[in-house]
Amino acid sequence: MALHTVTLIPGDGIGPEITKAMRRVVDATGVAIEWEIAEAGEHLLKSEGTPLPQATIDAVRRNKVAIKGPVTTPVGTGFRSINVALRKELDLYTNLRPAFSLPGTGARYEDVDIVIVRENTEDLYAGVEFEEGSPGAAGIIDYCERAGAGTIRPDSGISIKPLSVTGSRRIVKWAFEYALANGRKRVCAVHKANIQKFSDGLFLRVAREVAEEYEGRVEFEDRIVDATCMGLVLDPGQFDVMVLPNLYGDIVSDLCAGMVGGLGIAPGANIGEQCAVFEPVHGSAPKHAGKGIANPTAELLTASLMLRHLGEPDAAAALVDAVRAVLAEGEQVTYDIQRIKTGSTEGSVGTEAYADAVIAQLQKKGQDHG
Ligand code: NAD
Numbered sequence: 001m002a003l004h005t006v007t008l009i010p011g012d013g014i015g016p017e018i019t020k021a022m023r024r025v026v027d028a029t030g031v032a033i034e035w036e037i038a039e040a041g042e043h044l045l046k047s048e049g050t051p052l053p054q055a056t057i058d059a060v061r062r063n064k065v066a067i068k069g070p071v072t073t074p075v076g077t078g079f080r081s082i083n084v085a086l087r088k089e090l091d092l093y094t095n096l097r098p099a100f101s102l103p104g105t106g107a108r109y110e111d112v113d114i115v116i117v118r119e120n121t122e123d124l125y126a127g128v129e130f131e132e133g134s135p136g137a138a139g140i141i142d143y144c145e146r147a148g149a150g151t152i153r154p155d156s157g158i159s160i161k162p163l164s165v166t167g168s169r170r171i172v173k174w175a176f177e178y179a180l181a182n183g184r185k186r187v188c189a190v191h192k193a194n195i196q197k198f199s200d201g202l203f204l205r206v207a208r209e210v211a212e213e214y215e216g217r218v219e220f221e222d223r224i225v226d227a228t229c230m231g232l233v234l235d236p237g238q239f240d241v242m243v244l245p246n247l248y249g250d251i252v253s254d255l256c257a258g259m260v261g262g263l264g265i266a267p268g269a270n271i272g273e274q275c276a277v278f279e280p281v282h283g284s285a286p287k288h289a290g291k292g293i294a295n296p297t298a299e300l301l302t303a304s305l306m307l308r309h310l311g312e313p314d315a316a317a318a319l320v321d322a323v324r325a326v327l328a329e330g331e332q333v334t335y336d337i338q339r340i341k342t343g344s345t346e347g348s349v350g351t352e353a354y355a356d357a358v359i360a361q362l363q364k365k366g367q368d369h370g
Contacts, residue, residue, distance in 0.1 A: 029362060094271040281298060
């Protein structure tokens with residue numbers, strides 16, 4: 001079996017706990033991986049002067065595949081998001097977030113099978129912002145007034161939302177190619193083009209152009225984001241692959257995660273032309289950090305996406321099957337799943353015990369097949 005070298009970024013908060021569990025489980029699949037540890041997170045600010053050292057970016061570039069735990073981003077003030085910086089630096093323009101039902105989660109919906117394809121580099125995440133009262137904000141307010149583009153209150157903070165033809169075309173194409181490669185039938189482009197005519201309007205126009213190239217092979221529809229949220233809650237079965245600009249993708253993927261059992265089980269991947277960084281949808285959940293109770297399922301399912309990407313589809317499938325089996329059995333689940341199922345966390349197990357149960361399933365399946 002080929003030896004893969006993967007950059008492992010444990011992150012902070014619950015990151016080190018869930019990535020440790022993930023590593024044990026992936027090693028138990030039998031795939032030979034050399035893990036190269038690289039750091040990112042606010043704990044590096046003092047020692048390194050930055051939460052995202054250049055050495056970490058270089059390691060991902062070198063190995064081309066990384067898997068990470070979450071990292072904390074201060075709200076409102078402080079350094080900008082490490083995740084956003086990494087995605088931009090490596091041009092990881094696709095954020096793939098599958099949301100599918102698993103047995104035994106007690107989730108509200110049982111037959112969800114949606115793939116979210118979120119644009120990862122543009123939109124309100126471009127980081128082009130002007131603080132209230134700054135010369136930049138004043139300049140933009142003045143320009144809009146003079147150009148007749150509209151009046152903005154002088155005490156406004158301003159965030160710019162750029163959506164480009166280039167960025168929109170490549171993400172919509174990626175969604176269609178994914179649909180074709182994975183036997184999916186329909187792509188839905190989600191937008192608010194009725195209000196944001198020059199940004200979301202552009203996204204929709206480009207999506208329609210790209211859809212024409214796939215006519216007869218993959219169906220296409222478009223929906224407005226607010227109606228999409230209502231449609232998801234009423235009848236998620238009507239959705240297949242969804243492609244969205246960055247912010248809607250972020251929000252709608254959390255909504256979908258909630259429908260199938262919460263953030264503890266929602267996997268994800270950031271994919272570019274050169275590299276891929278695999279990470280769960282959830283954040284660093286600081287209030288649970290260091291307690292050994294976080295659910296590693298999202299990180300495990302994220303690892304299965306990574307194994308597929310590495311050309312190890314059997315190990316990827318075995319990992320998902322093992323997770324399914326443990327959840328279906330229902331005896332050893334983490335606090336979040338136990339609470340959905342019973343309304344209480346009593347009887348739940350910790351991160352490591354859950355990982356042990358998944359490993360035991362992998363070994364059992366291995367013996368059955370052996
Ligand atoms: P969060 O996802 O960290 O946590 C929200 C809640 O979801 C938690 O309080 C917890 O109840 C539950 N949860 C999340 N992951 C869980 C798990 N594995 N097991 C069990 N329960 C889990 O969201 P937040 O509180 O809004 O963000 C915390 C920090 O994480 C912020 O600094 C944010 O910027 C950052 N963040 C990082 C990433 C990333 O690194 N990719 C993604 C999202 C948020």
